Amino acid sequence: MFYGGCDVGSRTAKAVIINEDKIASSALLDTGSSPEVVAGNVMDTALSEAGICMEDLSRIVGTGYGRRRIPFAHAMESEISCHGLAAWWSNPSARAVIDIGGQDAKAIRLSPDGGVIRYMYNDKCASGTGRFLEIMAEALGLPLSALEETGDKAVKRCVLSSQCVIFAETEVISLLNAGRSIPDVVAGLHFALAGRVAALARGIGVEAPVVMTGGVAKNKGVFKALSETLGLELVSMSGVDPQLAGALGAVLKAREYANRC
Amino acid sequence: MRFVAGCDVGSLTTKAVIMEDGRIRASAIIKSRPIPADSASAVIEDVLRAAALKLDKIAFTVGTGYGRDKMPFADKAVSEIQCHARAARWFVPGARTVIDIGGQDAKEILMDPDGSILQFVTNDKCAAGTGRFLEVMAKVLGVSLTELGAMSRRARAPVVLASTCTVWAQADVIQYIHSGKDPADIGAGIDSAMAKRVATLAGSVKPAPEICLTGGVAKNQGVAMVLERLLGMKVAPFRKADPQLAGAIGAALLAREAVSGSRQAGI
Numbered sequence: 001m002f003y004g005g006c007d008v009g010s011r012t013a014k015a016v017i018i019n020e021d022k023i024a025s026s027a028l029l030d031t032g033s034s035p036e037v038v039a040g041n042v043m044d045t046a047l048s049e050a051g052i053c054m055e056d057l058s059r060i061v062g063t064g065y066g067r068r069r070i071p072f073a074h075a076m077e078s079e080i081s082c083h084g085l086a087a088w089w090s091n092p093s094a095r096a097v098i099d100i101g102g103q104d105a106k107a108i109r110l111s112p113d114g115g116v117i118r119y120m121y122n123d124k125c126a127s128g129t130g131r132f133l134e135i136m137a138e139a140l141g142l143p144l145s146a147l148e149e150t151g152d153k154a155v156k157r158c159v160l161s162s163q164c165v166i167f168a169e170t171e172v173i174s175l176l177n178a179g180r181s182i183p184d185v186v187a188g189l190h191f192a193l194a195g196r197v198a199a200l201a202r203g204i205g206v207e208a209p210v211v212m213t214g215g216v217a218k219n220k221g222v223f224k225a226l227s228e229t230l231g232l233e234l235v236s237m238s239g240v241d242p243q244l245a246g247a248l249g250a251v252l253k254a255r256e257y258a259n260r261c
Numbered sequence: 262m263r264f265v266a267g268c269d270v271g272s273l274t275t276k277a278v279i280m281e282d283g284r285i286r287a288s289a290i291i292k293s294r295p296i297p298a299d300s301a302s303a304v305i306e307d308v309l310r311a312a313a314l315k316l317d318k319i320a321f322t323v324g325t326g327y328g329r330d331k332m333p334f335a336d337k338a339v340s341e342i343q344c345h346a347r348a349a350r351w352f353v354p355g356a357r358t359v360i361d362i363g364g365q366d367a368k369e370i371l372m373d374p375d376g377s378i379l380q381f382v383t384n385d386k387c388a389a390g391t392g393r394f395l396e397v398m399a400k401v402l403g404v405s406l407t408e409l410g411a412m413s414r415r416a417r418a419p420v421v422l423a424s425t426c427t428v429w430a431q432a433d434v435i436q437y438i439h440s441g442k443d444p445a446d447i448g449a450g451i452d453s454a455m456a457k458r459v460a461t462l463a464g465s466v467k468p469a470p471e472i473c474l475t476g477g478v479a480k481n482q483g484v485a486m487v488l489e490r491l492l493g494m495k496v497a498p499f500r501k502a503d504p505q506l507a508g509a510i511g512a513a514l515l516a517r518e519a520v521s522g523s524r525q526a527g528i
Contacts (some may be wrong), residue, residue: 103429125387126428135428166388166397166427167365177295 002050003258004057005251006043006073007082007244008066011102011130012215013038014247015046017057018255025049026244035066043072061254063246065103075257080108080119082249087211088114089252090237096206098226098234099245100197100216102130107201118204126165128196130216136189139169140182151186151221158188168192187221194225201230208233213245265520266308266319267512268301268335269344270328273364273392274477275300276509277308278502279319280517283351287312288506297328305334321520323512337519342370342381344511349473350376351514352507353497357469360488360496361507362459362478364392369462371469382465388427390458392478397427398451401434402444406481412448413483419449430454452483459484460491471497475507 002024007014013031017024027045031038039062047053054072062073063082070076079099087097088110097108104123111117122128126135137144158180162168168189175185193216201210212234216222218241227234240248264286268277271293278288289307294300301324309316316334324335325344332338341361345368349359359370366385373379388394399409413419420437424430430451437447455478474496478484480503489496502510 124424124426124429126426131428163386164388164427166393174295 001058001258002052002056003251003254004043004046004060005082005247005249005254006039006060006062006070007064007079007246007250008035008039008062008070009064009101009246010104012243013042013064013066014244015042016244016247016251017046017050017052018251019050023240023248026241026247028243031066035069036071039066039070040072059254059258061250061257063250075253077250077253079246080106080116080121082246082253083213084108084110084116084249085114085252086240086245086249087213087237089248090240091209091211091235094209094211094235096201096208096210098197098201098206098210098212099214100130100193100212100222101214102134105129105197105200105214107197107204107206109204109206120200120204122200127163127168128193128200130214132165132168132193132196133189133216133219133222135165135169136172139172140185142182142186147186147190148219148221150183151190153183154187155181156184157191158184160188160192163196190219190221190225191229193222194229197226198229206230206232209235211235211237213237213242215243217242264312264314264319265513265516266305266322267344267509267514267516268305268322268324268332269341269508269512270297270300270324270326270332271364271508272327272366274505275304275326275328276506277304278506278509278513279308279312279314280510280513283514283517285502285510288503288509290503290505298331298333301328301332301334321516323516323519325508325512336516339512339515341508342368342378344508344515345475346370346372346376346378346511347514348475348507348511351510352475352499352501352504353471353473356471356473356497358472360459360462360468360472360474362390362392362474362476362484364396364477367391367459367462367476369466369468371466380466382462384462389425389430390455390461392476394427394430394455394458395451395478395481397431398434401431402438402447402451404444404448409448409451410481410483412445413452413486415445416449417443418446419453420446422450422454425454425458449483452481453487456484456487456491460488463492468492468494470494473497474499475504477505479504
């Protein structure tokens with residue numbers, strides 16, 4: 001039996017299809033201006049990769065900020081419960097999730113069976129979200145994907161004093177003007193982002209092991225900085241792209257519903 | 262020696278005034294340079310030229326602003342809080358509250374009826390509610406800061422910006438532009454968002470009338486109007502000088518007191 005999960009986020013839309021307890025296919029597209037259109041496109045991409053059609057999916061669950069605008073979804077789930085479930089499914093020992101998305105960040109504490117105990121959320125301030133790195137990469141003239149590798153070459157990491165994205169942008173320019181190297185600045189940015197997200201996580205008292213989800217989890221520089229800042233063991237999702245966590249959680253919910261009925 | 266000077270090195274602009282018997286003889290505003298001492302020297306040169314005076318004619322100079330400790334010619338450095346409080350009493354003799362909106366910060370200062378500082382609160386962590394917010398928004402709208410300030414008056418149905426964060430609000434503004442909203446309505450929405458953010462300072466320090474608005478943003482009528490409504494208090498109009506000079510004026514007034522050894526009534 002096939003199930004579908006679709007996560008329409010602020011920057012990207014994701015779809016995951018599972019066949020019983022195995023991932024059959026997945027897809028990721030830029031959100032663009034219409035959630036309805038991208039939801040259809042990303043699900044079609046995943047369906048054709050799995051070699052099946054929409055009717056083969058016994059149940060589809062939608063999540064993400066565009067979840068109300070996924071025409072083919074049978075049910076909706078919050079991103080919080082989806083990220084929690086996906087993290088627990090990939091790492092059953094996980095006691096917490098930190099998700100850094102394109103325009104928000106969440107910290108979630110999990111019960112031993114993957115339920116949500118407590119969570120905290122930031123979508124008010126761009127610093128502490130993926131947008132921070134996007135803007136900084138632009139200011140440095142680097143593609144977002146180059147940040148990890150660049151930060152790796154740091155010799156003496158810069159310490160950024162600004163919390164605000166707007167002020168940090170100016171600070172980055174002054175650091176470069178003062179002769180600091182781009183790698184030192186980038187490593188500093190990874191820690192600046194980690195500091196903001198760590199404050200969120202401390203607010204709910206997360207405990208190890210912590211699974212990191214969301215697109216930013218792919219940047220090992222941020223991953224390490226967050227682990228160091230929190231002083232806790234951070235783990236990657238095993239065998240799954242962390243950016244797909246929301247959609248994976250949604251498809252797991254879809255299977256859960258179907259089994260209940 | 263009748264002349265005193267005040268110099269305020271800010272994050273975006275550097276200001277200087279020369280005062281004579283509590284009146285402004287000359288003033289200057291320049292864009293701040295990367296090194297605060299350079300900004301201070303340049304602005305003092307400008308203001309001396311405008312006043313047709315030599316530095317040795319200045320009896321006392323007070324420096325303020327974030328570069329206040331790095332002014333080679335200043336006799337004393339004083340905090341911006343003290344300078345703005347002092348200037349507010351010069352602008353508006355009965356002022357009890359100063360709201361100063363600078364290029365990269367905002368402060369609210371509460372004074373007792375005699376002008377002594379009771380409490381103050383500063384925001385320099387978040388660009389929203391500082392001059393920087395308006396600068397970013399003006400750039401998105403493609404207008405100057407002065408033009409942005411005048412837009413509120415022409416607005417008929419001001420838009421509402423859903424986000425506080427400058428980054429997210431920028432996206433809100435772009436969306437309004439694309440949806441064909443009247444730029445004046447967007448401008449008014451920006452002023453309103455700005456004022457709302459500044460008004461949150463009043464949550465920590467309860468303002469008392471009269472309110473004196475200082476800093477470059479005080480020149481924006483739209484922000485002042487919304488702030489009055491949100492605080493439920495009149496914002497006193499400024500007449501005597503450019504409110505952007507407030508820090509430097511306060512510094513010069515304190516320089517005068519340093520020379521005379523006392524505060525003079527009515528000045």
